[in-house]
Amino acid sequence: xxxxxxxxxxxxxxxxxxxxxxxxxxxxxxxxxxxxxxxxxxxxxxxxxxxxxxxxxxxxxxxxxxxxxxxxxxxxxxxxxxxxxxxxxxxxxxxxxxxxxxxxxxxxxxxxxxxxxxxxxxxxxxxxxxxxxxxxxxxxxxxxx
Amino acid sequence: xxxxxxxxxxxxxxxxxxxxxxxxxxxxxxxxxxxxxxxxxxxxxxxxxxxxxxxxxxxxxxxxxxxxxxxxxxxxxxxxxxxxxx
Numbered sequence: 096x097x098x099x100x101x102x103x104x105x106x107x108x109x110x111x112x113x114x115x116x117x118x119x120x121x122x123x124x125x126x127x128x129x130x131x132x133x134x135x136x137x138x139x140x141x142x143x144x145x146x147x148x149x150x151x152x153x154x155x156x157x158x159x160x161x162x163x164x165x166x167x168x169x170x171x172x173x174x175x176x177x178x179x180x181x182x183x184x185x186x187x188x189x190x191x192x193x194x195x196x197x198x199x200x201x202x203x204x205x206x207x208x209x210x211x212x213x214x215x216x217x218x219x220x221x222x223x224x225x226x227x228x229x230x231x232x233x234x235x236x237x238x239x240x
Numbered sequence: 241x242x243x244x245x246x247x248x249x250x251x252x253x254x255x256x257x258x259x260x261x262x263x264x265x266x267x268x269x270x271x272x273x274x275x276x277x278x279x280x281x282x283x284x285x286x287x288x289x290x291x292x293x294x295x296x297x298x299x300x301x302x303x304x305x306x307x308x309x310x311x312x313x314x315x316x317x318x319x320x321x322x323x324x325x326x
Contacts (some may be wrong), residue, residue, distance in 0.1 A: 147309065148308070164314075164317075166314050166315075167311070167313040168312050169310065169311035171306050171308065173302070174307055174308075176306065177306045180302065184299060186297055
């Protein structure tokens with residue numbers, strides 16, 4: 096018998112709780128581990144990985160004030176993954192120049208610290224990305240699907 | 241798997257869309273001898289630059305394979321352009 100169950104029975108025996116309350120507490124104890132296990136499984140469970148990064152632009156009013164423009168671009172995530180892997184192939188001397196150029200532009204990023212595994216995480220984080228821009232006549236949506 | 245077909249669609253007038261199917265697998269076949277000839281040179285160049293040639297070729301292959309499924313569609317009141325890679 097575990098400690099929680101013993102405490103509930105002691106509270107019942109001392110009259111601090113009624114039998115109904117004790118029953119409910121014991122039932123909750125029984126359900127507890129199963130519920131938490133299920134919760135952990137759903138939290139750690141692998142959600143479906145998105146396959147594409149989608150950019151949709153809808154302009155209700157064209158350049159000349161009539162008609163509409165639509166842009167629909169779908170980029171495979173696999174291409175993004177392979178693209179970012181290119182960063183890990185940049186030779187060390189070139190990385191120094193690239194870092195200097197980025198620092199001059201105010202971008203505090205050290206490319207030499209980028210490792211393939213980090214890049215993989217970076218692309219995986221894109222799956223939660225959604226950008227919505229609504230203007231009077233223009234809508235821009237960036238999302239993963 | 242690398243892309244094997246590309247669809248290019250263009251509409252210049254309101255009623256007619258011109259579709260062009262480009263068999264990329266034929267292009268790969270044509271480029272294969274050239275790639276085989278240039279491969280040792282590329283290997284050498286990458287080694288000089290201290291880049292792992294195997295990783296470089298693997299990444300290049302992954303980029304090529306990753307292009308599959310790309311879809312670009314731009315529509316205007318007067319024109320329509322579509323590019324889809326299979």
